[in-house]
Amino acid sequence: MQELETKEEGIEQTDDAPSVWQEDPRAGTALELVFCHLGAAALAAAGGTCSAWRRAAAAPPAWRAALQARLQDQGLDEIDALKRLLRMRKHTDISWRSEAIRASVPWRLSGTITGAAKGEEIQGAALCHCSLQLALGGSGAEVTVWRRGAGRGGAGWAAAALGGRLSLAPRGWLGVSTLQWAPACDRLLVTGHIALSARWELAILAVSEDKGVRLMLRAAVGPGGAAGWAGRRLLALGAPVRAGAGGVTTLWLYSATQETESEHTGVATPLLHLYNEAAAHFSHALVVPLPNTETPDEDVEEQYFRHIQQDPPVNSGNEEEYQVVWAQGGAAAGARRGACTSLAAVRVRARSPPPLRAEGSLAERAARRERERERERERERERGEDWEEPEPDEMTLRALCEPPHACLPLGGRVLGLTSRGSCVYASITAGAGAGGSRVVVALLPALRKVLEVAAPGERAPPYYLQPAANQYFFGAPAGDGTGRVSVWGAASGARRPPLAHPAPCVALALPPPLAGSRGETHTALVAAGADVYVWSATVPLEE
Known part of the structure; x- marks a missing residue:
């Protein structure tokens, strides 16, 4: 130590002399x-x-x-x-320093947005692809659209002009379950449960600055509201038809509305049938353009690192091939009957069907339909009252269905799904007898697992929630009713301390960061209770 204090004996250290930390x-x-x-x-x-x-x-x-x-x-x-x-x-080009700083930089609450009416709670949220519009669905079946301005934090978001709200309660909706923006950010897919029935519906809302929010289309959908955009078209899973220990779900293509086609024709087209393992309904679904950049011999982590550094492709509607990813049951040993504990994917071609035109006058079409009904009643009389159509066996049902092209067992119940490009993020429960939740990251088209990270939490009944991801982070609410939201670094999987809220969180949104003179400003939008909490964090620039 004495050697480090002076270079030579007899030389006195002064304040102006170079420090040994710089010289030696x-x-x-x-x-x-x-x-x-x-x-x-x-x-x-x-x-x-x-x-x-x-x-x-x-x-x-x-x-x-x-x-x-x-x-x-x-x-x-x-x-x-x-x-x-x-x-x-x-x-990757991501340095250890930048990843470590992102994992430890403090997030500060910069504002709140009151997104639900008094006495109601937010049940779903969706941020559009341009990150300028935020749609919120309340427990009273009211949809509100917020637009981002030039302000900071919560002050940067303002309710849309007159007409930016639409209530679906007069249509019999009990509440809003999920929301999803179309790629062009001008239409909104909303799903919800109908009061006093087991019926679920989807609704297409048109959103514009001059006309506000308008209802364009309503249609039936399966339990949970599993549906997604395929460009300007829509793919939705219908209600399952139970048969024995399984069931059959039909994948429908919605490509037009009653405004663009003749009467009610050309609105929905069945694409294929899917087999329901363990009689489970498909509660979550994603529609992702089929990636064409996968190299089978490429390491899965190498492929993942390449994907997170690229901007995700825009689902413009010109594509015809898509992958539908859904949560299904029966893959985990000892799983509860009907519980969705795995992911499956199937490839579809979502072409627009040719428009169907009605032939003849309205009276002629009504008479033709009545003759068809009469012939059906005559066939029933010939069969007799005791005749029952035999129920098909499992092998017959499976032969009618399209098998999944990829499957991924998860070992926990699926709480929420989201995607960014070819990456799928699934928030799941921690498993039997454990508290907290986990997030599994998988790559399409083969559903190969890349990361699996855990978030601590309490044991509680699971509920639907919405995870989120961008180029630098992915995160999800805890799902245990504590109001915690965990955020991980996309490249390393390093978790920062969770964001705490006074009410259970149902949705998370992570807009792209904004570059500034001080560094990158990251934003997290968390829907909890009746409010949306706006968090921000500034990552300093590397020298």
Whole structure:
């Protein structure tokens, strides 16, 4: 130590003399070894001490050690954490420093939006693809559209002009379950449950600045409201038809409305049938354009790192081939009957069917339909009152259905699904006898699992929730009624401390970050109770 204090005996150290931390290379090496034991926040603070400490704090091994320690705190062993970080650095341009800072930067509550009427709660939320419009669905079946302006935090969002609200309660809706924007951000898909019945419906709402929110189309959909956009068209899973231990669900294509086709024809077309394992209904569904960039021999993590650095393709409506991903039951051993515990995917071609034109006058068509009904009644009289159509066996049903092209067992009940490009994010329960939730990240088209991260929580009855993802983060509400939302780094899977809210959270939205002079400003929108909480975090620019 005495050697480090003076270069030569007899030389007195003054305030103007260079520090040994700057002159002696051994001092920099010692600093780097010490800094490998610091967390990301302490490491960033140490870098502001002097130029020598700044050089030592910028060493990649120190930031890798900070990230590795965070991953090990999440339950990952030392070797697996190190392998993940080495692969991340090899296949991406994301540095360990930037990823560690994103995982530890504090999120601050910058505002709130009152999104539901008094006495009601938000049940669903959706952010449009341009991140300028936010749709909220309340427990009173009211849909509200908010638009983002130039303000910051909650002040940057304002309710749309007159007509920006629409209530579906007069149509018999009990509440809004899910919302999803069309790729062009001018139409909104809403699903919900009809009061005093087992019927579920979907509604297409037209959204514009001059005409507000208008109802365009209503149609039946299966339990849970599993539907999604295929460009300008719509794919929806119908109600299952039970048969024995299984059932059959029909995938419908909605390609037109009654405004563009003759009367009621040309609105819906059946595409294919899907077999319901363990008599489960398909409660969640995604429609994703079929990726054409998959390399079968490519490592799954390498492919994932490549995807998160690219902007997702725009679902413009010119595509014809899509993948429908849904949650199904019966894949996990010991799963409760009807519980959705796995993901499955099937490829479809969502072509627009040719328009059907009505032939003849209205009176002639009514008479033709009445003759068909009379012939059906005559056939029933010939069969007799005791005649019953035999129920098909399981093999016959499976032969009529399209088998999934890919399956992924999850081991927990699916709470929510979302996608970004070819990446699918599934929020699931932690499993039997465990509290909290997990998020599984998989790649299409083969549904290959890339990441699985856990969030601590309490044991509670699960409910539907909406996860979210962007280029840098993915996250999901805890699903246990505590109001916690966990956010992970997209590249490393490092989790930051959860965001706390006074009410259970049902949806999360992660808009793309905004670049500024101080760095990237990230925003998280969380729907909890009757409000939307706007969180922000600024990631400083790398020097």
